[in-house]
Amino acid sequence: xxxxxxxxxxxxxxxxxxxxxxxxxxxxxxxxxxxxxxxxxxxxxxxxxxxxxxxxxxxxxxxxxxxxxxxxxxxxxxxxxxxxxxxxxxxxxxxxxxxxxxxxxxxxxxxxxxxxxxxxxxxxxxxxxxxxxxxxxxxxxxxxxxxxxxxxxxxxxxxxxxxxxxxxxxxxxxxxxxxxxxxxxxxxxxxxxxxxxxxxxxxxxxxxxxxxxxxxxxxxxxxxxxxxxxxxxxxxxxxxxxxxxxxxxxxxxxxxxxxxxxxxxxxxxxxxxxxxxxxxxxxxxxxxxxxxxxxxxxxxxxxxxxxxxxxxxxxxxxxxxxxxxxxxxxxxxxxxxxxxxxxxxxxxxxxxxxxxxxxxxxxxxxxxxxxxxxxxxxxxxxxxxxxxxxxxxxxxxxxxxxxxxxxxxxxxxxxxxxxxxxxxxxxxxxxxxxxxxxxxxxxxxxxxxxxxxxxxxxxxxxxxxxxxxxxxxxxxxxxxxxxxxxxxxxxxxxxxxxxxxxxx
Ligand SMILES: NC(=O)C1=CN([C@@H]2O[C@H](COP(=O)(O)OP(=O)(O)OC[C@H]3O[C@@H](n4cnc5c(N)ncnc54)[C@H](OP(=O)(O)O)[C@@H]3O)[C@@H](O)[C@H]2O)[C@@H](O)CC1
Ligand SMILES: Nc1ncnc2c1ncn2[C@@H]1O[C@H](COP(=O)(O)OP(=O)(O)O)[C@@H](O)[C@H]1O
Ligand SMILES: [K+]
Numbered sequence: 001x002x003x004x005x006x007x008x009x010x011x012x013x014x015x016x017x018x019x020x021x022x023x024x025x026x027x028x029x030x031x032x033x034x035x036x037x038x039x040x041x042x043x044x045x046x047x048x049x050x051x052x053x054x055x056x057x058x059x060x061x062x063x064x065x066x067x068x069x070x071x072x073x074x075x076x077x078x079x080x081x082x083x084x085x086x087x088x089x090x091x092x093x094x095x096x097x098x099x100x101x102x103x104x105x106x107x108x109x110x111x112x113x114x115x116x117x118x119x120x121x122x123x124x125x126x127x128x129x130x131x132x133x134x135x136x137x138x139x140x141x142x143x144x145x146x147x148x149x150x151x152x153x154x155x156x157x158x159x160x161x162x163x164x165x166x167x168x169x170x171x172x173x174x175x176x177x178x179x180x181x182x183x184x185x186x187x188x189x190x191x192x193x194x195x196x197x198x199x200x201x202x203x204x205x206x207x208x209x210x211x212x213x214x215x216x217x218x219x220x221x222x223x224x225x226x227x228x229x230x231x232x233x234x235x236x237x238x239x240x241x242x243x244x245x246x247x248x249x250x251x252x253x254x255x256x257x258x259x260x261x262x263x264x265x266x267x268x269x270x271x272x273x274x275x276x277x278x279x280x281x282x283x284x285x286x287x288x289x290x291x292x293x294x295x296x297x298x299x300x301x302x303x304x305x306x307x308x309x310x311x312x313x314x315x316x317x318x319x320x321x322x323x324x325x326x327x328x329x330x331x332x333x334x335x336x337x338x339x340x341x342x343x344x345x346x347x348x349x350x351x352x353x354x355x356x357x358x359x360x361x362x363x364x365x366x367x368x369x370x371x372x373x374x375x376x377x378x379x380x381x382x383x384x385x386x387x388x389x390x391x392x393x394x395x396x397x398x399x400x401x402x403x404x405x406x407x408x409x410x411x412x413x414x415x416x417x418x419x420x421x422x423x424x425x426x427x428x429x430x431x432x433x434x435x436x437x438x439x440x441x442x443x444x445x446x447x448x449x450x451x452x453x454x455x456x457x458x459x460x461x462x463x464x465x466x467x468x469x470x471x472x473x474x475x476x477x478x479x480x481x482x483x484x485x486x487x488x489x490x491x492x493x494x495x496x497x498x499x500x501x502x503x504x
Pocket of ligand 2 (some may be wrong): 241322353378413414417433434437442443445470471473
């Protein structure tokens with residue numbers, strides 16, 4: 001699914017209106033019918049409804065929904081905020097239709113003073129103040145109204161967007177002045193702001209309603225942001241040649257695990273095998289020898305000259321991909337060896353965890369990273385490398401510009417992991433769940449992406465398939481075990497089922 005900007009949404013609307021063809025007001029009617037259906041599916045017509053409509057098309061939707069709910073027998077109270085004496089054309093038409101229908105008995109057009117109604121626990125508020133057209137944070141009377149709604153015990157359904165949430169850049173927003181919806185019914189496509197964890201309290205549950213915006217126009221519109229879908233993943237899975245042998249199924253090298261963090265190396269190595277690598281060699285401090293051999297007998301263990309840390313860059317001639325960083329440590333000798341290793345490697349690289357922390361401590365080195373490197377930071381690791389960000393939008397923007405500048409692949413991990421490509425595009429991953437918020441989950445991802453690179457997937461494909469597969473394995477594990485008890489090893493155990501599902 002593409003994520004469009006507000007300007008693109010307006011263009012797509014216009015194209016649909018001109019080419020379907022459908023009148024603008026009929027498109028609003030269609031959207032409102034979908035919104036009404038979603039509301040009536042969850043709340044019976046015993047529920048008292050209070051609708052707050054703004055002056056734009058979001059308000060137009062809200063007025064049409066008010067009429068439809070009233071026709072379906074809901075006791076509906078409606079406030080239309082028209083404080084600058086200007087309504088959008090379709091909003092004005094829906095105001096006239098609402099008055100004409102005579103079903104809504106309690107309709108107030110607010111032009112100056114507003115005496116807010118009592119919002120009780122059983123009441124449903126429909127928030128149609130502002131949607132995708134919001135271009136600045138809410139202030140004044142609207143801010144007070146939002147605070148009033150948020151402070152009430154009523155349930156809130158937001159049309160398209162929680163009012164006050166700007167669809168893209170929320171840097172200057174005032175969080176207190178954004179509606180906290182229980183349910184957001186967004187039209188056609190998700191908005192960028194929905195991808196960010198700090199906006200979840202505003203969105204509540206999210207439903208995307210299909211309002212039949214022109215598919216042809218959406219296909220032809222170039223979007224910077226895309227959310228992965230299963231049908232984009234299935235074609236990526238390479239078929240196994242019946243004559244395959246371990247020598248042509250990819251030889252992965254992992255450099256991981258210092259003293260006390262051997263488990264990170266074990267998790268990455270197991271995940272690397274489960275993701276289909278023909279051979280995995282793990283380079284690790286001598287101390288880890290026995291535990292590696294016992295835990296993953298399939299792997300070749302290559303021992304560093306040091307007992308407890310990685311200090312010795314290795315030749316990558318014989319390997320198809322390198323994954324470096326899980327549990328690596330950040331001592332001086334390890335840092336020096338890491339940089340030497342990154343310079344010396346002549347295969348595709350995934351750098352994670354301590355490899356990124358080391359770079360964060362020595363930022364000058366970041367400029368010298370080999371082109372095409374994949375980095376998989378969680379937000380803290382990313383901030384160590386790039387400085388603190390005020391919010392997720394700023395962090396994502398920095399990741400986009402860094403990926404372009406370095407010609408690198410930055411996979412910013414989170415609930416929606418964001419893969420930032422060297423050409424400026426961003427791909428969000430929808431799989432995965434909160435059960436994966438457990439130590440070692442990231443090490444598993446490193447192992448998976450390293451395996452896919454070794455198998456011959458290009459960087460972008462390895463990241464896309466890798467993060468989707470990782471999240472899907474986590475989802476299958478959570479389905480069986482529940483989120484509370486999930487451990488990183490369970491994600492590994494479910495990689496086979498995830499692969500099977502995607503290969504069906
Ligand atoms: N394809 C689709 O998705 C479809 C979308 N549809 C619906 O249209 C909605 C988008 O409608 P929209 O473009 O009219 O914008 P909307 O959100 O109503 O706000 C604009 C008004 O708000 C004002 N305003 C802005 N910021 C403000 C502020 N801080 N404080 C105060 N005022 C502020 C702004 O004034 P201006 O700044 O322009 O002077 C203008 O008057 C979309 O969310 C969906 O619900 C469906 O009907 C059909 C298909
Ligand atoms: N709430 C969540 N929803 C979806 N995925 C999650 C969630 N929490 C964690 N994950 C995934 O788990 C992994 C955690 O990685 P990371 O923070 O590096 O863990 P560690 O350093 O412990 O290995 C990431 O791939 C992330 O996307
Ligand atoms: K809204």
